[in-house]
Amino acid sequence: MQTDLTKNVSMDENRRAWVFPLVFIIVIVAAFVIFNAVAGGKFLTLLNIKNIISHAVYPIFIAWGFCFLFACGYTDMSIGGVIVLGSFAACALGNQIGVGGVVIGGMLVGFVLMFVNFLIFTYTKIPSWIAGISLALIYEAIAFALKTGKNTSSVVTSALNSDYRILGQLPWSLVILAVGLVLVYLLYNRTNIGYNIRSIGGNKKVSQAMGIDVNKTLLAVGVICGLLIGLACVMQESYAGQTSVKTGLTSINMIFQPLAIYLLAEILQKHINIIIGVPICSVILYSVFNMLTIMKVPSGTLQEAFLGAFIIIFALIGQHSVKGVVK
Amino acid sequence: MSENILEIRGLNKYFGPTHANVDVDFTLKRGEVHGLIGENGSGKSTLLSQIAGLYGSDSGEMKVNGQPYKPHSPLDAYDHKIAMVMQELGVVGSLPAGINVFLGRMNRFSKAGILNKKALYKEVADILEKWDLSAPPLNRNTDGMSIESRKMIELARALSVDPEILLLDEVTQSLSLNNRERLYKLIEKFKSMGRSIIVITHDIEEMIEITDNVTVLRDGAVVGTVISSETTPDEIRNMMVGREVEGGYYRDDYAPDFSDKVELEVRNLTVAGEIENVSFDVHEGEILGFCGLSDSGIHTVGQAVYGLTDKKLTSGTVHLMHNDTYVNNATTALRNNVGYVPKDRDNEALMIAANIRDNFGLPSVHVIRNKGTGFIHPGKVKKLSNDMVDKLSVKTTGIYQTMDSLSGGNKQKVNLGRWLAKDIKLLILDCPTRGVDVGVKAYIYSIMKEAKKDNIAMILISDELTEVLGMSDRIIVMKDGKVSGEMDRSEDLTEQKVIGVMI
Incomplete structure (x- = not known):
């Protein structure tokens, strides 16, 4: 009898689970069509759609990294610094040995630095947001030293040869995204490590009691985030061709848009799996930026203010049925 | 096969300067339901946690089926067919109820690293059906569920090990009457299968009713063990506090007595x-x-x-x-x-x-x-x-x-x-x-x-x-x-x- 109850409710939920995503996508597409009509057909052109998608790909990998990071209850403010250094490495090695160099340079530096971050978070017990800020300062300083160094300046400041930037262009960026989506979805939702990560973020004591090795799991998060952020370095350098050096914690700016994507996906996660929600939200976010540009809203501060307002409106709609206190 | 499934001799546990368990001797027979009782802080939960591999022991020894037993973790205890439902540990709210049952032990539901959730949920449903336990939908996250539903999930988690020894720490007090009845039936069934249970409850009448023997702890030490059918609530109460406890718990009047206002x-x-x-x-x-x-x-x-x-x-x-x-x-x-x-x-x-x-x-x-x-x-x-x-x-x-x-x-x-x-x-x-x-x-x-x-x-x-x-x-x-x-x-x-x- 109890099993039937379990099945019945689950089936009802499964049926209902399709309604929201479907309605949501219809509403978004309708909004795009209406805006396109208002903008005199400038928005839904093939070139513009390509432009939006190309732009939306690289932050998706960072936002997926956030999914794992926040799921285990940690924050890392140094990711922007890691991306700067990873992109430098991708550029330097890429210009020496080609596309393979871009991949090796970006992935290696991204992976190693993120793993080092998690070694520090796990074993020093320093709160991750404090350690993260300190590491961001260090990474920014290294990047600045490389930029101004006598022997390194020309290597890191020169642009990546356009022949080696194919991974940031369509259709390759979409292929990488599609493969990434499948792998990250499975990793987060259908593997032991995915559940273990979410478990230690949910209740560390229960996780320990259930035999989950918390330190090992945290290091696994370091590995996963390292791979995702490494890939983000590759995609960023391949798309933009050059990365500017930021100091004074301004590298944190680099993670604001991925963070906004993550937040939007988190708001939707009751209805759309967060891993699938991330690319959807990235496309929506860059579409909004694109619309603002078409509407001739100056880029920079004003567009960011629109972004902030957009997130709040989105959150209001997404959270309207949530009861109780939300922290 | 030895009559005793679990034997504990001279077990000690310290938490800093606190001597939580003092030279504890304890024996659990095959097919026995054994109660542990004592005031808050008497060391009952600590003892169960030591048996369940949550805490190590500073000295003393445990034997399961006559073999030395020194669990390093709850998983180690599971391997020895010992499982515990803890008083205040709970479940992971951000994970589905079904996943909580096999958390930390999901490998056998994985093929090429990919988890077969259907098979996992089916096994949980089978466990619940086997033991006639009620449970909420298994694919729903446990946050927002009642304390009773969460306790049922914890119970299913312990039973999923198919334990020879089940440790229940204050489970009944989270349950309503009908689910308590279900638990009592489970205890009887468990006993009839020749398996053993250690129960902690503060309800003395209930403890006498459902157990074969009761061991009383005070300040971390064993005060004594009594046969449930031959003891009284007063005797246990006196053993717990170390002096005669006078008067009843409840009101001694038998008529409604309040203002008209x-x-x-x-x-x-x-x-x-x-x-x-x-x-x-x-x-x-x-x-x-x-x-x-x-x-x-x-x-x-x-x-x-x-x-x-x-x-x-x-x-x-x-x-x-x-x-x-x-x-x-x-x-x-x-x-x-x-x-x-x-x-x-x-x-x-x-x-x-x-x-x-x-x-x-x-x-x-x-x-x-x-x-x-x-x-x-x-x-x-x-x-x-x-x-x-x-x-x-x-x-x-x-x-x-x-x-x-x-x-x-x-x-x-x-x-x-x-x-x-x-x-x-x-x-x-x-x-x-x-x-x-x-x-x-x-x-x-x-x-x-x-x-x-x-x-x-x-x-x-x-x-x-x-x-x-x-x-x-x-x-x-x-x-x-x-x-x-x-x-x-x-x-x-x-x-x-x-x-x-x-x-």
């Missing part, structure tokens, strides 16, 4: 999907008891009266007569002399990471703050907290000790006592003695008796029928969200009569 008037209180058209009055100095099976809605009544239920789903009126106020949210209730002690004290009542001072001070800030400036004088909060710690005999190192380091009984003293620091007219008590020992239990009842003398109206919601019968002037029985009966206090009122209305 109505303090609370509830009319047609409805919370969609939970309770429907519940109406009642509570008089000054009256204890109105609520009981019912799980899903009867008794706990929702307490939340709705205090204004905690969703406004969109709630209708009807909650009228406080002393100042002619209608309660529609918790702030109104709090400011109009209403106190509420929820069932789930760690998650719904106390600020568990904050200290005792802040927990005592919180419900009274609007009373003790300076009316002119609005500032709260730290000295006043400190004095209030110190006074209440002394009055309630809270065992603590001081008011700056954090709540999470207190025992269940002392947490409950703070939970209840912080309302008594105020001038309250109505007190809603939802399972006030859940997870507390006989000493604290008796103390809570004595506080209720004093409050009754002070003309405070009380609503007592409880899963323990003896408690409701023992303390209430009137009893409202609920079934499927509706009032199914009302009975006055009398000498003739028995558990059987109440159960008859319940089912």
